[in-house]
Amino acid sequence: MKWTGRFSGYSADAFRKDLISGCIVGIVAIPLGMAFSIASGVKPEYGLYTTIIAGILISLFGGSRFQIGGPTGAFIPILLAIVLQYGYENLLIAGFLAGIILVLMGVFRLGALIKFIPRPVTIGFTAGIAVTIFSGQISNFLGLTGVGRHEYFLPNMAEIIKRLPTLNIYSILTACICMAALVLTPKYLPKVPASLIGIIVSTLAAAWLFPGQVTTIGSAYGAIPGGLPGFHPISLTWDRIVLMIQPALIIAMLGGIESLLSAVVADGMTGTRHNSNRELIGQGIANIVTPFFGGIPATGAIARTATNIKSGATSPFSGIIHGIIVLFVVVLFAPYASRIPLASMAPILMLVAWNMSERKSFAHMLKTRSGDSIILVVTFLLTVFTTLTTAVEVGLILAVLLFVKRMSETLTVDKVLPDPSSANEKIKAHMVTEDHDCPQIGIFNVEGPLFFGASQAFEDSGLQLTGRHQKVVMLRIGKVPFMDTTGEANFTRLIKRLHHKAVTVIVSGIQPQPRALLSKTGTLAIIGEDRIFEQTGDALDAAINLIQVDKCSGCKHFAFRECTELSRKAPLHQNIS
The missing domain is CATH 3.30.750.24 (STAS domain)
Incomplete structure (x- = not known):
């Protein structure tokens, strides 16, 4: 796909449409960027910086006209595990290395290979990630205090049960108000971003009805700094590169899958065709640059890309505008975001988990009672109870064995x-x-x-x-x-x-x-x-x-x-x- 092809016939009317869609997606991306970064174990501003920098670079260099990039829910369990095991600074190195891997995958034209990952494996680990995201927000929804974060599912559930006596009724009320807004807004105000309405309404309600009774972003993580993202040097040493190469491979693999799935969804909605290898290069460039500003790994965001298309986007300018809008909000209104209750973020991530759970495809594949059903369930359970790496490796091995068996029978x-x-x-x-x-x-x-x-x-x-x-x-x-x-x-x-x-x-x-x-x-x-x-x-x-x-x-x-x-x-x- 040539540059001229992406902007051929561009006009003032097309720019107007891109401006509108970019503003809408930018507003949608703000609460999601903060929520995803908090759930990943890092400060909320790093999610916003990722949305700004990666969002602009993916639109500039990617292979899809309508792709919106940034932090996504699929990355949450991986990034949280890396932060807990290696720390935030090493997460930045992993993101940087993942960017290099993605660029190399695009240069060597490996984009098509990612499409060969069997559907039972992708549905299995996607559903498993959804369970992990949902369960990870239970403590914020209930307002529990002193909850320790662990890498694995069962210790996290045990921690929640242990801290149930610290339940905060005001947090539950705040979360319920946000959840009600998330459910009712699409029904009565379909063109207004539900997540933004949910955060605003629940934040105002908490501040007015029970001030100081719920944990906020500011009280938990400190005030969100305003202004432009600052340069954040990363310490690259050979020992750190060796240490983080495996997490980087996981990030690159999942980022590649997620971005190309998103691009395929965009193709289906618009009748266009993306360039998979160029998309990987664009994703790689974004992930190479973003860590130098403190940002976390990014990929194509399916829901935001769909919103971009439905809002009338015509070119990658909408994605660039979406990043600029987020930057504008961070510069002018960051201090106000510090007052958002964590209980307001929990329903948003729970809804994200519900939407990404692939529940219909999961149930349909289970009904077949075939070898694919076994692969699906094994991948799902391993994703929930162990790690995504183990789940994908075992899922792929089972898929290969099943394929060999089926082919031998032919x-x-x-x-x-x-x-x-x-x-x-x-x-x-x-x-x-x-x-x-x-x-x-x-x-x-x-x-x-x-x-x-x-x-x-x-x-x-x-x-x-x-x-x-x-x-x-x-x-x-x-x-x-x-x-x-x-x-x-x-x-x-x-x-x-x-x-x-x-x-x-x-x-x-x-x-x-x-x-x-x-x-x-x-x-x-x-x-x-x-x-x-x-x-x-x-x-x-x-x-x-x-x-x-x-x-x-x-x-x-x-x-x-x-x-x-x-x-x-x-x-x-x-x-x-």
């Missing part, structure tokens, strides 16, 4: 014969019976990929095939689309076994990839170029020319149309029926 080897009642005497398996089977020629259909996962199935079929007493074996492999080196080794071993038993092997319908592999390994030379045919008819003619005619005398099988003539020509003293 391989079939059937003995076949022509059906004289069908047009062109098509080759069919049901024609072979005890009384209708040529004693000299065996025709076998091989269907499915010949690869390591199907090695046992092919080996078993090969043993049955070499156990027969035919003079000629004809292998129809036109429906073998792929062959790996394991499949080639098994195939070659079968050919050599048949040759050892003085059986002539004829092959028909070989596809380009298997042909190229068998040519490189010398198997085609073993078979003989004069024994390899494109069409089944030519291969069958060659096979019939190789049989011993004298053994056709008295044969009652009549497997081929030529059998009548061959039986007539054969000496009468032979009888093999």
